[in-house]
Structure formats: structure tokens, C-alpha cells
Amino acid sequence: MDTTFSRRSMRQSYDWWLVAFYLLLVFFGWINIYAAIHASEPASIIDWSTRSGKQMVWILTAFGLAGLILFLIPAKLWEGASIPLYAFVLVLLVAVIFLGVEVKGSRSWFAFGPVRFQPAEISKISTSLMLAFIMSRTNFKISDIKHFLLMGAVIAVPMLVIVAESETGSALVYVGFIFMLYREGLSGWFLVLIGMAILLFILTLTASPYVSILTLIGVLTFCNMLQSGRLLRWAGTCGLYILIMALLPWGLRTLAGALIPGAAFVQAEDPFVAETVLHASSWSFLLKINPLYILLGTSALFLPWYAWRSYREKNSFMSLSLVAFIAGVALVFSTQIIFEKVLQDHQRKRIEVLLGMKEDPSGVGYNVAQSMIAIGSGGLTGKGYLQGTQTSFGFVPEQSTDFIFCTVGEEWGFLGCVFVILLYVLMIWRIIHDAEHSRAHFTRIYGYCVACCLFMHLFINIGMTIGLMPVIGIPLPLMSYGGSSLWAFTVLIFIFIALDHEERKYF
Amino acid sequence: MALEKSHKLLIGLGVAAALLIGKLFVIQLVDDKYKINASNNSMLYDIIYPTRGVIYDRRGNILVGNKVAYDILVTPKEVQAFDTLMLADILNVEPDFIREKMAEYARNKRRIGYQSMVMIKQMPAETYMQFAEVQYKFPGFKGQVRSIRDYPFNAGGNLLGYVTEVDQDYLRRHPGEYRPGDYAGKTGIEAAREKELRGEKGYHIYLRNSHGQIEASYQDGEFDKEAVPGKDIITTIDADLQHYGQVLMQNKVGSVVAIEPKTGEILALVSSPGIDVDKLAEINKYYNQLVQDPYRPMNNRAVQGFYPPGSVFKLVNGLIGLQEGTLQSGSLFPCAHGYTLGDHRPGCHGHKSPINLDEAIMMSCNSYFTFALRDILESPKYADIGEAMDHWNAYVQSFGFGHKLGSDFPSETGGSIPSAKTYNRLYGKGWWKFPTIKSISIGQGEVTVTPMQIANLAATVANRGWYIIPHIVKESEGVEIEDKFKERQYTLVDTTQFKKVIHGMWMAVNGGPGSGGTATSVAVAGLDICGKTGTAQNPRGADNSVFICFAPKDNPKIAVAAYIENAGFGATWAAPIASLLVEKYLTGETNRPAMEQRILDGNLMSRVKKD
Structure with missing residues (x-):
């Protein structure tokens, strides 16, 4: 008491x-x-x-x-x-x-x-x-x-x-x-999701859209596998894909450097020299390939397959991640516009x-x-x-x-x-x-x-x-x-x- | 779920706090960078300004020197009540000026803190001496020595250039080299040779206590740095000739450029009206006035103005014709007061017909050179007129036209020389023929040049086919000049062709009265001046008067171009001015008082249309 x-x-x-x-x-x-x-x-x-x-x-x-x-x-x-x-x-x-x-x-x-x-x-x-x-x-x-x-x-x-x-x-x-x-x-x-959006925004600005989208694919597929507990399979498939894609830009550059004499000049951005070098070699198309398109193209190939699987397995998490992927790509491509058009000058400078x-x-x-x-x-x-x-x-x-x-x-x-x-x-x-x-x-x-x-x-x-x-x-x-x-x-x-x-x- | 959401949030809070504390740990305990910077903030760097280099002419006369002036500094925190009227009287300013300044400092008290502010800039030494005697009565006020530019010779403000305090834009374009309050050369030689002239700043380091007051010299001055004075510059200018050019060009709008052909050294370069040297030292005071002057004195016409060259350009077309083989020195063309092909008849002066190349140059026949250019552009050597045009363009470029010459004037412009592309753009491909463009044969139409470029043409002809890029700085100890100022630039025309036009130029001046020579009035016995007059159409009023010449004919010592806006015939104004300069340079004096007096009295300003 x-x-x-x-x-x-x-x-x-x-x-x-x-x-x-x-x-x-x-x-x-x-x-x-x-x-x-x-x-x-x-x-x-x-x-x-x-x-x-x-x-x-x-x-x-x-x-x-x-x-x-x-x-x-x-x-x-x-x-x-x-x-x-x-x-x-x-x-x-x-x-x-x-x-x-x-x-x-x-x-x-x-x-x-x-x-x-x-x-x-x-x-x-x-x-x-x-x-x-x-x-x-x-x-x-x-x-x-x-x-x-x-x-x-x-x-x-x-x-x-x-x-x-x-x-x-x-x-x-x-x-x-x-x-x-x-x-x-x-x-x-x-x-x-919010954390991811901020990360993509920063990565696009500081690194490149390529790095951004690669990160997006990595995180999304990883979360999916984590959710269904298939980590090893993830490492074998998606992990491998991401690794290959991560090496792609470097690979293209190295290949072009080996096959095209004077390819380094092209990087020097002197338009005249670049023209001359490019005309001289039949491998010059290598330099015109934008790895970003390869990344987007190959990942787009997987989309229908993912959509079908999420439908068959009634896996709402998977279908939501599909939406998240598309939204994420849209964000990456609109980042530059948001940054330059939507933000005010002083805000842009601070960032x-x-x-x-x-x-x-x-x-x-x-x-x-x-x-x-x-x-x-x-x-x-x-x-x-x-x-x-x-x-x-x-x-x-x-x-x-x-x-x-x-x-x-x-x-x-x-x-x-x-x-x-x-x-x-x-x-x-x-x-x-x-x-x-x-x-x-x-x-x-x-x-x-x-x-x-x-x-x-x-x-x-x-x-x-x-x-x-x-x-x-x-x-x-x-x-x-x-x-x-x-x-x-x-x-x-x-x-x-x-x-x-x-x-x-x-x- | 293993963890409740509230716990996850608390863990998140902990992580965020750890992030903040982690970063604090790095900047406060690990990284020394911020501590060093903090001491920079509390160490006071007292800048020692070096004296700026002196600019000499080619004979050792000082063109630009230094004299001492004083800035009056105020440290508002140390000022005590004082007699405003007395101070104003001593400093030779209005009492209200001092009151306003003090009120301004009081308003910005927080921002200023213990700093000293410059109250009066560039006070003459006599005034400062008066102040120094009574300085003890005015705590917080002190003088600071500063050297400012002094101009013993009137060598022309555009040529010398001026020195002013650097602005934000300048600071941004030269990162790390200047601080706000520094001075730098903005135009002319001062700008071109800024790097040598400015020297290196030094500094004393003082320590401030936590109240911002200066306590002591840091480490007994061990880390102080002495200022390194700027290097002297020896120019190629002949001060007497330059001065004489300035005098002759009074009350006229235009330029005179004199070059030593063998070396490409600029002996004189006058742009009129120019900036008076008296105004140069205090350019800020006069800046608005100068910018608003309708005659644009800030514009260095000699290197920036682009004009139609007029008939002096005939020399170039003649030389190209000779090189191409479409013209021989004996070639005869008729002149029926003008070339009669097509709709237009460029008029010509009355003279005999037909004539050869020598006579055509001497009499400056328009139709002769129209025929000459027609034969070049319609030569069967080339597939079409476009190809011929591009070859012609390459020839003209090799004379230094159509692009910047590359002199040491940073503000130099290049003029323009048309090519096939120019006319394809103007008229469409296939829609232009020789008659469409014939005005370029006499230096009109799409051809524009700077006065320095035609002076260079005179030097090129004088040298029989090569030039050295005109420049204004001589090599001296510690001052290097670029290799391009030592190399001969050959034109695409063989040297043997040049003597064929030189005789015509000699005849133009020395042919004697009645010969038909266009500049016989400026002949000087014994000097063998070779010249070519030009009268260029000016859409803004009367024709421009142009003359280029060199002398003597053999082993030339000087080449001159004079370009006077709206002055009429080349022989009336430009030729006398150029020839007087030649005479002065070669003989040291002039013996044609009547002509000299006419030039000095001539005021052509009212003929020029103002902006």
C-alpha cells in the first residue's frame, strides 16, 4: 500500500x-x-x-x-x-x-x-x-x-x-x-526507398548515370533475393551480371586503345584530331558505343521475365521492385534537370x-x-x-x-x-x-x-x-x-x- | 520481427549521433588542417608591395616610371575624438568627406573590427608631409607608402596601357595570383608584360591576440618575405618618334604604325584620339569620361580597328598575279576611267591608257588591278572560281592578313579576308562570279585589315618578301621574348617578284610633278621613299586617307602605315604624316615646315561621325 x-x-x-x-x-x-x-x-x-x-x-x-x-x-x-x-x-x-x-x-x-x-x-x-x-x-x-x-x-x-x-x-x-x-x-x-532516391541523386551528380543505374540494379535484385532468401543464386546470376557491367566501360576503352592507333588523342577532345583518328580505323565504332545503352538494353531484356515471374509467383514485392526500377531510372535521367532547373541557384551551389x-x-x-x-x-x-x-x-x-x-x-x-x-x-x-x-x-x-x-x-x-x-x-x-x-x-x-x-x- | 520498430529508430538515432560525433572526432582531433588554418586567421599578413618595373624606350629613355604617393589608412577602433576641420584642411579634402567616411565605418563596425581601412588613396607626397607633422594629434590615422605610375614622356596611353586595382572578374581569371586591393596592368604594354612588371609581393607576419590586436612580429620575422621588385621592360619604341607621331595625329582620328622592317620592332604606334598619359595614373577618376567619349579613346585603333585597306591592297593583288604567272610586269591593261565589265564601273582617275604594272602602281589605276585579279580568279589552272578564291585567300593570309598577326598586344584583332566559303554563304554556291566580288581587287568589299597589318605589309615589301611579327618588347636580361618574334615569316610570293612592284612604289613618290604619281608631293630628296596611297570608302562619311611606305628603297630602315578616318585622298593627309615620320626617323629632324604646319593645324575631328 x-x-x-x-x-x-x-x-x-x-x-x-x-x-x-x-x-x-x-x-x-x-x-x-x-x-x-x-x-x-x-x-x-x-x-x-x-x-x-x-x-x-x-x-x-x-x-x-x-x-x-x-x-x-x-x-x-x-x-x-x-x-x-x-x-x-x-x-x-x-x-x-x-x-x-x-x-x-x-x-x-x-x-x-x-x-x-x-x-x-x-x-x-x-x-x-x-x-x-x-x-x-x-x-x-x-x-x-x-x-x-x-x-x-x-x-x-x-x-x-x-x-x-x-x-x-x-x-x-x-x-x-x-x-x-x-x-x-x-x-x-x-x-x-527514400534513402535510395537520395543515393541515386548524389551518385548521378558525382559519378555518372551509369554508376547510378548499376547501383540501382544491384540494390534492387539484392533486396529481392534477400526477401526470398536466395543469396547464392543472386551472387551467381545478378552479381555476375553486375560485375561484367561494372567492367564494361573500362573494357571498351582498353579494347579501343589496343585496336585503334592514337585512340588516346580522341580522349584529348581535339575535334580535328578525333575526326582524323576515327576515320583512319575500322574499329572506331568502339569509341562511339555508349556503355549506358548496353546496360539499359540488357537490363530491359530481363524486365518481361521478371514481370512474368512476379505474376506467376504472386510476388508483390517483386512487382513493386520492378516499378521501383523504372522509377529509379526515370529519377537518374531527370536528376540533371531537377538539379539545374528546379533547384534555385543558391541551393544548387550549396549541394x-x-x-x-x-x-x-x-x-x-x-x-x-x-x-x-x-x-x-x-x-x-x-x-x-x-x-x-x-x-x-x-x-x-x-x-x-x-x-x-x-x-x-x-x-x-x-x-x-x-x-x-x-x-x-x-x-x-x-x-x-x-x-x-x-x-x-x-x-x-x-x-x-x-x-x-x-x-x-x-x-x-x-x-x-x-x-x-x-x-x-x-x-x-x-x-x-x-x-x-x-x-x-x-x-x-x-x-x-x-x-x-x-x-x-x-x- | 526480432526488434521492435521503436528500438530500430533508437538505433538509427544512435547511428546518426555517432556519425556527427565521428566527423567531429576527425576535424577536431585527427585532422590538423583546421588548426593550421585557424592560426592563419589569427596571424596577420602585412603585405609589402614591390615596386613595379620601369618601361624604357629603345634608346634608354624612361617611358613609364614610378613615383611615391601615400594612402591614408584609418583604424576605426583606435580613433579618438579629433578636430575634423583641421584634419580636412591638412588632407585637402572637404570636412563632410571625413564625416561621411567615419559614419560609414561606424555603420560597418562589426565587419571592420580591428582592420585598417583606406580612407584616401594616392595622396601627393607634399600633402602627406604636412599630415605627418601633426599625425600624433590623430590616433588611428596613418600613412602608407604606395608607388604609382609616372609618365615623363607622352608615349600614348593606348600603347603603354594603364594599371588599376583588380576587380572580382580579374581575380577569378587569375586564381591565386592576386588579392583584392592589388594592382595589375589592364591594357597595352602594362598588360602584355604584367608578369614581369609586377614583381613579387612580400609580407611581414604579425600575431594577433584574442582581441584582434597586433601583439608581436611572428618568430622575430623569420618567416617574413621580402618583396621582389618588378623587372624593367625595354620596348622597341623610339620615344621621339612616338611623341612626334602623337603630335601629328592631334585632332585627327586614326592610327600611325612605324616598324623597323629587319626586326619587326614597332618604332611608334599611335592611336588617335588616345588616352592622355596625364589621365593614366588616375584612370579610375577618368574612366567613365573615357568610356563615354564618342571618339572612343579607349579603343586602340592601330591594332583593334578594322578598316578596308583601299588601294594599298593593290600591291598584294599585283604580287599574287606575278607569282601565279597571270600578270607580267609588262602586261598592259586599258583603263577607260574604269573597268567596264558588269553593271558597275569603279571609277578611276584620269591618266593615259593602256598602262603597265609600274605605272598602274604609281598612278593607282583601279581597272588595272581589277583585270589583274580577274585573271587570277578566272585562271584555267583552277576548276572553278571557288578553288581559285581559296588559293587567293591562302596567298593573302601569308602576308599576315585575315588573322591576328600574333603581336604582343593582347587586344589585337585580325581583320577578315574572304574565301569561297564567305561568298557561298553570302550569295549561295554557284551564284557568284568575278564581277560580283571585284571590289576586293582594290581593297574594298569583304577585305578588312588593321593599321598594324598594313604597316606589316609595308615592312614585308621593304624586306622583299618576308616579315617578322611586329612586337613591342625587346629582349633584355630577365625578359624573354617568344621565338616567333625572331623568325622570318615568308609570304607565298617569291622574293624576286617584289622588286617589280617596288619600282612602282618608288615612282609613286619620286616620279616628279606631272608624272601621274599619286604621292609626289611628299618626296624628300635623298630619302628614296617608296609608297602607295589609298583612299578607302567609308560608309560613315568621307573617304579614309591611307598611306604605306618604307625608306630608303635599298636596305630599308623604317616602314610606316598611316590611316586617317574620313580624311579624303591618301595623298592629302596620310602621306604627309607618314613621310614626316620617315624623315624624322632617318634624319633626326624635319625640313618641310609648311607641310608640318598644315598637318599640325589640321583638325579633322568634325568630319568623323560620332557613335
Whole structure:
């Protein structure tokens, strides 16, 4: 009796771990903002005219919001408020395109005098609530195509509006909801599919369409055989085919080199010499063969056979992989068009710099190069608080907002970085843990949404500062300077803590 | 399933975190690259600028030297309250200029940090001395020595070229060679010989503390680098001749090019109107004015303008005819005030008929050379006129026409010489015959050339069949010139043929009054000038006046081409100018004051249509 009571009181309590992680991150972010600006705006950390002073105001008001959510607003309210809130934020998202002010080329900010806020930030909250609301209905089934489309629309509509605001970075965060969907029953092959699409895109840009399609064939046939457990047969047939095809371009070149005198000149691309050499040899057709056509031609031969087998064996996985193959080839051939026509100039440049296709130390590459220098120079333990030379002298741009992690890297070193990353990982882990333990589907799904948002921001932002991701301007949650972002993440997280608190009451 | 989906996601989270931490591990602990770069950021490289090489003429006169000027630098972080009026007075600027600059620095406070900004560029030494006396009153302000170009001789802005601060585009095209704020030669000799002239920058290395202030010299200057001064350039220019050419070409639009035939060395190259050397040192100040000038002084007409050569081109057609065997020096053709085949009759001057080659050159007979070119192009040797045309084109190209000569002027253009392809494109294959294209026989129509190319033609005839690519830099210690500037380029016409036209050229000048020679008015006793006049049609107004010549007839020392836009007959303006230059070069003085005065007084600017 006594033990039941004490456990009950524990459970009735809030998840103080989450609150502690939250406070640590916010505080650490604040002192690092001061470190980033103290050299150019020397003043006290609480001077209201500086960024660190302003951030303190944001933090204190965020605490107020958190208190409001935990103690005043009934947690049950959120579920019912999902639809109106979602609709309201959607209206704001569209309205900002027409009424907002332009900041760095994107129209995504409302300005009320000196105060500015970004609806895209609160849209994360409303979309998460809406997803949780729809997917927690008792008759909801992810495999039902109608339900699936409705759910897709809930994610896609705000995402597209945000793209229209030219805030592609913020829109990218919504891709993270795929992890929540996976938890809620979406096939793991969807994750593989998305990963594969990204891999094909990168391979086509950095290597060639040939390598891309060969990889596609390899992965698809391998997955098929893995599914039906015929690994050895795969190695004997498809593996052999892929090996031959991998050697084909090299083989053609070598053969041509041996048979055509002066074939090396053709590679020199002097059209006159090339003409002369080609006319001189009857083997010159070897040089005109594009191995890509051979690859496509031979693999197309197998298609009808595969289609027939998947029909006979009623193997839906196999027929889906056929569709995937065709879609994959289409993607490879449209990659160049997407890259050159769909993406905007600055986005293309960022990807080119990341993939090492172009060196650009003074332009786009500058940010990343300076950021990596700042972080790299921190070493194991860092240069000490306020002792950084890179971040404090303006070598790193956006040092208190998107690139705040540079200050951590330079002044606190590898240990500081690991500390920050661990805090985020623990926070996400704790949210997933709580979500898994809640009875209400609404709470569980909402919790996963929060975890996904945090993860995407964390990975994209830190990945960007250390050259793992292209430069995508989204803030580091809770640490970057800025009221919109801090408030939005505070509300996002504390709604979950409130919902979780509600769960604990029942036990 | 062996693992729950939530566990798989947590494993994924762990992998992603490991990825981030792994990369951090590499850049923070494994790879030293980033630490070295960080120290670059906190080491201050104070650049030492080398002095630019001096440009001399062929006799050792300085064409372009250096003089000292001072930049005033400001370090906004170190500036304290000061007397703006006093400073403005000393620096000889408006007080508002200083106020505006200081306000601008205050606005960009964060970006500037502890850096020094250049407030005033290229201040004369006298002004700087006044400032230096009271510098202690103005903390944060200091002077920096900088050498700027000085032009003791008016050798023409287009020829010398100018030096300016490099722009973004220039930096991109020369990766790693320049930094923003460096200067580089942009045109003329300054650009052509930039690599030698610029020298190598040096630097002092200083250390900054974590507040960005300079603390000390790095390793007592052990890694500092001295600047290497630029190499001097000796040009082929004769400063006196160049200057005289500039003076003669005042108030006229056109070019004069003088070449030493034996060596291909350019003795003078005038493009008028040009950039005044007084403006060269501060080109930025005048740049817009120069670009907007309707006479386009930035355009180096001598190597960039392409014009119809007019009658001077008859020499080329005559020589080709001789080589082909379709023309003998004794060949007689009639002239009934024009060649009468087809619809058009290119007019001719009144002279006797029929005439031979010598007389045709001397009198510049249009119909003679129309017949001569007809016989080349309709020669039974060739299957059709297309084949003949291409052979003709090859001959003309061998004289240096139709392509860039390859001189050391980077901005040189090549003009154009038609081929069968040209006319097939214009009229369609089989739809053109000799009468269609006959205007090329007298250097009109599709034939365009640069003044330097016709000067080169004069040199080629002077040498009896070969030329050396015209060039402007002499070989000297540390300055090499390309082998092509030492090799003879032979034309496809045998050297023996040349003397047959040279006599006609000699007669044109020295035939005496009443002989019918087109340039008898410019004959100078004892100089044996051989010349050929040209009067080229200009669709934009009056005819262009053209003259090429060389002297003396035997063992020629100088070849000159003068091309004056909208100036009328070749003999009226171009021939006197060219002959005065020849006289000046060969005798050191001129003894024809009346002619000289007429040229100096002549103002032909109003005849030229402006853009």
C-alpha cells in the first residue's frame, strides 16, 4: 500500500528529466550566444541592447509559456484544439506570403514593430498535433489508401506552403515525420526507398548515370533475393551480371586503345584530331558505343521475365521492385534537370560545394570552411570560454543563430560538442521512451512527432556546420539566437510534457 | 520481427549521433588542417608591395616610371575624438568627406573590427608631409607608402596601357595570383608584360591576440618575405618618334604604325584620339569620361580597328598575279576611267591608257588591278572560281592578313579576308562570279585589315618578301621574348617578284610633278621613299586617307602605315604624316615646315561621325 502510493506520486509527477535537458540546453545556448558576440558588441551578458540580453528576455518569456502549458492549460484541450489550430496556422502561413516582410530573400516573417515572428516555426506544433489527432482515431489504418492520403496531405500542405515562402530548409524538417510514420506501421521499405532516391541523386551528380543505374540494379535484385532468401543464386546470376557491367566501360576503352592507333588523342577532345583518328580505323565504332545503352538494353531484356515471374509467383514485392526500377531510372535521367532547373541557384551551389563538385572558398564554401576551421581548432577541450578567435572575430557568419554550434566547437572542444549532442540524444530518447509508455495513441504519436522535429533540426544544423550536410539555414533547437524558434520548441516540448503528465495520472 | 520498430529508430538515432560525433572526432582531433588554418586567421599578413618595373624606350629613355604617393589608412577602433576641420584642411579634402567616411565605418563596425581601412588613396607626397607633422594629434590615422605610375614622356596611353586595382572578374581569371586591393596592368604594354612588371609581393607576419590586436612580429620575422621588385621592360619604341607621331595625329582620328622592317620592332604606334598619359595614373577618376567619349579613346585603333585597306591592297593583288604567272610586269591593261565589265564601273582617275604594272602602281589605276585579279580568279589552272578564291585567300593570309598577326598586344584583332566559303554563304554556291566580288581587287568589299597589318605589309615589301611579327618588347636580361618574334615569316610570293612592284612604289613618290604619281608631293630628296596611297570608302562619311611606305628603297630602315578616318585622298593627309615620320626617323629632324604646319593645324575631328 505504502509502495503503491509512493510510485503513484512519482508517476503523477512531471518528467523532470526532460525539463532538466531543456534547461541545460537553453542555458548553454545563452552563454554561447554571448561568447559569439562579446568581441563585436562588448557589453554585459544581460545588456538588453545585445543579442545575449535579448535572448535572456526570450528565455524568460519562454519559461512563462512553459509554466502556462504545464499548470494552467488543461492537457486534454490540445486534442480538441488540433483542427482549429492547424487551420489557423495554415491561414497564417499563406497570409505571410502576402503580408510578411522579406528577410534574406524569403517572405516568411510577420513584423509587428520591432518584433518579428515566423509562422513556419509554429506550424511544426500544429502539424504534429493534427497528425496525432488523425492517426489516433480508432478506425485509422495506415494501410488504408484514403487514410494514408489524408495523412500525407496533412504533412504536405504546410510543407508546400513553406516551400512557396522560399524557406526550403524549414520544409525539409517535415520529411522527418517519415520516422513517426514508420513507427506507426509504415513499411520499412519506404525508408529504404527514400534513402535510395537520395543515393541515386548524389551518385548521378558525382559519378555518372551509369554508376547510378548499376547501383540501382544491384540494390534492387539484392533486396529481392534477400526477401526470398536466395543469396547464392543472386551472387551467381545478378552479381555476375553486375560485375561484367561494372567492367564494361573500362573494357571498351582498353579494347579501343589496343585496336585503334592514337585512340588516346580522341580522349584529348581535339575535334580535328578525333575526326582524323576515327576515320583512319575500322574499329572506331568502339569509341562511339555508349556503355549506358548496353546496360539499359540488357537490363530491359530481363524486365518481361521478371514481370512474368512476379505474376506467376504472386510476388508483390517483386512487382513493386520492378516499378521501383523504372522509377529509379526515370529519377537518374531527370536528376540533371531537377538539379539545374528546379533547384534555385543558391541551393544548387550549396549541394555542389558539399559534394565537392566545385571549390568555392570565397562564396558558399566560405561559411562551411570557416565553420569547420572554427570547430576544428577547438581540439579536445577547446580554447576556453570567451577565448575563441574564430567565432568572436566574425570569421564565421551567422555565428549566434544558425552557426552557434561553431562557438561550442571552438571554445568547448570535442568534449563540449559530445556533451551537447548527448543532451539532444538523451532528450529525444526520453521523449520516445515516454511516448512508448503512454496509453493514449494521441500522446504517443505527438511524442514521436516532437522527436522527429528535434532530430531533423539537430542533424541538419550540426551536419551543416561540420560539412556533412549542405548549408540549410535552420536553427539549432533551444540554443540558436532567436525568439520564434525558442518559443516554438518550448511549446512543442512542453505540450508533450503536459500530455505525458496526464498519462502518468492514470496509473 | 526480432526488434521492435521503436528500438530500430533508437538505433538509427544512435547511428546518426555517432556519425556527427565521428566527423567531429576527425576535424577536431585527427585532422590538423583546421588548426593550421585557424592560426592563419589569427596571424596577420602585412603585405609589402614591390615596386613595379620601369618601361624604357629603345634608346634608354624612361617611358613609364614610378613615383611615391601615400594612402591614408584609418583604424576605426583606435580613433579618438579629433578636430575634423583641421584634419580636412591638412588632407585637402572637404570636412563632410571625413564625416561621411567615419559614419560609414561606424555603420560597418562589426565587419571592420580591428582592420585598417583606406580612407584616401594616392595622396601627393607634399600633402602627406604636412599630415605627418601633426599625425600624433590623430590616433588611428596613418600613412602608407604606395608607388604609382609616372609618365615623363607622352608615349600614348593606348600603347603603354594603364594599371588599376583588380576587380572580382580579374581575380577569378587569375586564381591565386592576386588579392583584392592589388594592382595589375589592364591594357597595352602594362598588360602584355604584367608578369614581369609586377614583381613579387612580400609580407611581414604579425600575431594577433584574442582581441584582434597586433601583439608581436611572428618568430622575430623569420618567416617574413621580402618583396621582389618588378623587372624593367625595354620596348622597341623610339620615344621621339612616338611623341612626334602623337603630335601629328592631334585632332585627327586614326592610327600611325612605324616598324623597323629587319626586326619587326614597332618604332611608334599611335592611336588617335588616345588616352592622355596625364589621365593614366588616375584612370579610375577618368574612366567613365573615357568610356563615354564618342571618339572612343579607349579603343586602340592601330591594332583593334578594322578598316578596308583601299588601294594599298593593290600591291598584294599585283604580287599574287606575278607569282601565279597571270600578270607580267609588262602586261598592259586599258583603263577607260574604269573597268567596264558588269553593271558597275569603279571609277578611276584620269591618266593615259593602256598602262603597265609600274605605272598602274604609281598612278593607282583601279581597272588595272581589277583585270589583274580577274585573271587570277578566272585562271584555267583552277576548276572553278571557288578553288581559285581559296588559293587567293591562302596567298593573302601569308602576308599576315585575315588573322591576328600574333603581336604582343593582347587586344589585337585580325581583320577578315574572304574565301569561297564567305561568298557561298553570302550569295549561295554557284551564284557568284568575278564581277560580283571585284571590289576586293582594290581593297574594298569583304577585305578588312588593321593599321598594324598594313604597316606589316609595308615592312614585308621593304624586306622583299618576308616579315617578322611586329612586337613591342625587346629582349633584355630577365625578359624573354617568344621565338616567333625572331623568325622570318615568308609570304607565298617569291622574293624576286617584289622588286617589280617596288619600282612602282618608288615612282609613286619620286616620279616628279606631272608624272601621274599619286604621292609626289611628299618626296624628300635623298630619302628614296617608296609608297602607295589609298583612299578607302567609308560608309560613315568621307573617304579614309591611307598611306604605306618604307625608306630608303635599298636596305630599308623604317616602314610606316598611316590611316586617317574620313580624311579624303591618301595623298592629302596620310602621306604627309607618314613621310614626316620617315624623315624624322632617318634624319633626326624635319625640313618641310609648311607641310608640318598644315598637318599640325589640321583638325579633322568634325568630319568623323560620332557613335
